[in-house]
Amino acid sequence: MILLHRLSRIAAACLALLVSGAGSEAAAQTLRFSTVVIDAGHGGKDGGSVWNGLIEKKLCLDVAKRVEAGLKSRGLKTVMTRRTDTFVELEQRARLANRVPTSVFVSIHFNGSRTTLISGGEAYYRSSRGKILASAISRSIKSRVTGGSRGIFYADYKVLRATQMPAVLVECGYISNKREARRCADPVHRQKLADAIVSGLLAARGR
Template sequence: MPSQVTRLVTIAFVASLAACSTVTTTGVKNTTKTFNTVVVDAGHGGKDSGAYRRYGPPEKMVALDVAQRLNRKLRESQLKTVMTRDSDVFIELNNRVAIENAQKNAIFVSIHFNDSRRRVVHGVETYYHSGASFDLANGIQAKLMTIPHSKNGGVHTANFRVLRLATCPAVLVECGYLSNRNDGSQARDWEYRELLADRIAEAIVEQRFGSGVYHASALAAQSQSQTESPSGGTGLAPSTGHR
């Protein structure tokens, strides 16, 4: 059964489909207002490239970059962090869960980018499993929607292993579709990835310490003002190869 579950979960990740579950969530400690540690999980890695590349870099690379940026921002906000990976290495889902659940007073945030056979599909989605994770998922999605021209793919429940087996509040963010031309080109832009990390960090810090506490990096603030310029478009210059 474990190998079958692994396969199913892998398929679910690739297809972004949440399988039906009869597993009930027990023992989830709601640390949303008390956590001092954030487990930052960059999806995929090593032999597992994640979403198929059409317009952007491989999912494993952009997910790691957003996760590293998020990690730095959370540390700057006086939170402890643990990264499940900090380089291009393959980590089993069970090992990610073990890292996640080894923390005493934590939340878990997994960073992914999405893929669809339908190239018109685009937007940002946030997933959760336990009820204790709902506020965090909602908060992150809401902050991501403050990025100009962002498309709201919604907050959904999912049966992903890192969410289902978590004993702390746990969410998974799909930061856009690499299969979509516009989302993919944004994912290739490090300034956009900085903006993604900034909004996720803001949501996490506000969840813990209340609104108005988070200080965006100068770069993210600048990107925000650029994207709000009346000239239209994303306001973000195409960028190459920050990896």
């Protein structure tokens, strides 16, 4: 009887440790930040991908501004790497971001491929903290946006490598795909993309 009582107490202790560990792991999957640096990809002389009558740089800036509005409405501070159709060097974008304390970095893009059947959003990361952002945004896009998400991927992009904070590059969809291009041309769809990015950021922040 005493042996059974001891075994029961050991089992309870083990269960408590497992629950505690799970809680710590969950806590580790959120980030602390008060500001989001929003990077509208391309701009100026760099138009990015051009497919089906759409120019990537214009879509990027439109979605970036919508993300900014969404974050501000929820009480977060924002910094934009560009607000107009201007060319900004990648190094300059990273330097600007690195001057912002307690922040994360989100670079917004639209994709293109000669394999025009490919569609869907993608999120790229380089660091473990960036992976938290990428995962949260990818899940949000998958659940909220027509076309969904193709998942998250590791990449050594300059804006991910040169930024010191958690950073993610979001490809909002393939404008080389005619059906997806029609969606991306619609402001309603772009608002849904922006809302999904905002929701993902808030999820990564643990609210």
